[in-house]
Amino acid sequence: MIEINKTRIYKKGGDLLTKNPYTKKYEKIDPRHSKLAAAVKKGLSQTGIKENSRVLYLGASHGYTPGHVSNIVGKGGLVFCVENSVVVARDLVLLCKEKSNMHPLIFSADKPGDYKDRLVGVDVVYQDVAQKNQVGIFLKNLGLVKKGGFGLLALKARSYDVSKKPGVVFKEVLKELEKETNVVDFKLLDPYEKDHAFYVVKKK
Template identity: 40%
Template structure:
């Protein structure tokens, strides 16, 4: 088996992207598991996870690393979140904000097996309701299908450390279905520019056609 490290906690296993599982034997979305000695690798599907797609498409900075605390906005049923949980490991924490009841039900089952994933059943606009639990995070990951994605990010930015990174999947169709996607992305980046500078812009094709993935650094 050929294993290469791409980032701390992120690997290529026989050419496939993977993380080292912190919940041995537990699958979250039907992913393949492969044992190598003590370590069990979980294959990370770039068609199911925008962060995986961004890494394959050449992401340069991944500040989500072992020991990090991550504020994850739009956790859904835990697909990408569970890989973030593997990356940050036992000494890190992932605060998983999700407002949909149904997704939260599945997410809770994932959190039960992973002590570093803390479910927060809230609207990400209601930052005050969870700010005390989160404190100051090392990184934000945002993947919400919401028209006001930019203001939600700005509201949550106070929970990100200065100089910390936000990883954002911007969905143009959720923001303005009729507008040219490049204009929607430009407007999003301009609206958040008071608090963030753009470090990377990643086109996720062919894995995802609907989003632009951006890496932002808090000023």
């Protein structure tokens, strides 16, 4: 088993795995279900998520990737899971009951002021929300991250602007992010996710 680029995501044969600190078992993370795994599979150089990191996760959904992020940060880390759909958050809340390093926050990521007081010392913001104002939401939440912390953005081109070609959107977003952050990596997520890109930025 080999750790990929110090991400605490491991490769065994064709599979990617993270280690659950509660059960001590390795769990498969599928690049077709997780943009984080897809980006790592595509050769992402770094995620900024380490053991004991505190991660603000936006668009937590049922908890698939957040559960793996909880494995990556371990028992000493924290994952604040923001999700605005009460229906999908049901599974998320159950998962958070099983794993004490995960905390559900049923809020809109568009209004970080509503949940900022529930956070403590965030090292990394991870966003996967497929909204028109994805970049604006990301930059607002990056404001909650410590100086020098990381931001990971999974971007869906069609949600950002359906009238533009994905390649045009990806360049436009890169420019937007470069104005306010240091962009340290960028990967296209095909063939795992069509018309999606993944950006890694460091807060200035």
